[in-house]
Amino acid sequence: FALLKNTRMLKAVQKNATKGDPESVISAIDYYCRHKEWAMNVGDEKGLILDSVLTEVNPSTALELGTYCGYSTVRIARLLSPGSKLITVEFNPAFAAVARQIIAYAGLQDKVTLVEGPSGDLIPKMKARFGIKSFDFVFLDHWKDRYVPDTKLLEDCGLVSEGSVLLADNVICPGAPEYLKYVRNSPRYESRYYKSNLEYTKVEDGLEKSVFLG
Numbered sequence: 001f002a003l004l005k006n007t008r009m010l011k012a013v014q015k016n017a018t019k020g021d022p023e024s025v026i027s028a029i030d031y032y033c034r035h036k037e038w039a040m041n042v043g044d045e046k047g048l049i050l051d052s053v054l055t056e057v058n059p060s061t062a063l064e065l066g067t068y069c070g071y072s073t074v075r076i077a078r079l080l081s082p083g084s085k086l087i088t089v090e091f092n093p094a095f096a097a098v099a100r101q102i103i104a105y106a107g108l109q110d111k112v113t114l115v116e117g118p119s120g121d122l123i124p125k126m127k128a129r130f131g132i133k134s135f136d137f138v139f140l141d142h143w144k145d146r147y148v149p150d151t152k153l154l155e156d157c158g159l160v161s162e163g164s165v166l167l168a169d170n171v172i173c174p175g176a177p178e179y180l181k182y183v184r185n186s187p188r189y190e191s192r193y194y195k196s197n198l199e200y201t202k203v204e205d206g207l208e209k210s211v212f213l214g
């Protein structure tokens with residue numbers, strides 16, 4: 001049952017990782033999900049691509065849609081420069097509860113604001129609630145049919161500006177075909193596909209990086 005799997009994952013982190021050490025939290029989750037129970041974290045292989053794009057962008061304000069258990073939240077937050085912030089949005093309260101504990105175990109709670117609720121409702125409130133001008137980096141990893149509507153919402157709310165980078169997980173598996181069409185056909189984005197594999201498997205998947213041109 002998914003809820004209990006997430007608490008087992010948290011227990012594996014508390015047992016095998018070192019408190020305050022994000023790398024050990026990442027390794028503990030990857031080990032657990034590869035050898036014990038598969039889970040939908042971006043994973044170690046696509047995680048390296050996420051790391052490289054993050055290092056290139058070096059965002060001062062970042063947004064993650066779809067926290068799940070906080071694995072990619074930890075991957076992103078550990079690479080943020082001092083004073084930079086990550087806002088992560090999670091709809092499912094049970095996932096959010098586990099994510100809070102995993103983010104805290106990694107010692108990254110001061111860099112991360114976890115907001116519970118539907119992304120479609122929360123995005124329009126971001127400026128007012130968090131004083132965000134615009135996001136330098138957005139990681140899309142939530143419901144795949146929300147990628148297009150939420151990207152349009154980010155545009156309409158002025159939360160992306162020239163040079164903002166969107167990075168979308170799962171564009172092949174489970175797939176986000178509408179999103180690929182949207183960013184690849186729009187004159188407002190410069191898109192490229194990073195071929196990889198679905199977390200902990202040999203199935204093809206990949207990340208789509210799209211730079212907003214304003």
Ligand SMILES: O=C(NC/C=C/[C@H]1OC[C@H](O)[C@@H]1O)c1cc([N+](=O)[O-])cc(O)c1O
Nearest residue numbers: 040041066068090091092141142143170174
């Ligand atoms: O649905 C996926 N992600 C969206 C998750 C949606 C659900 O979890 C978080 C959100 O609140 C919702 O309850 C997903 C699915 C697979 N998969 O292989 O099925 C692989 C992935 O990397 C994924 O991000």
Ligand SMILES: [Mg+2]
Nearest residue numbers: 042141169170
């Ligand atoms: Mg994913």
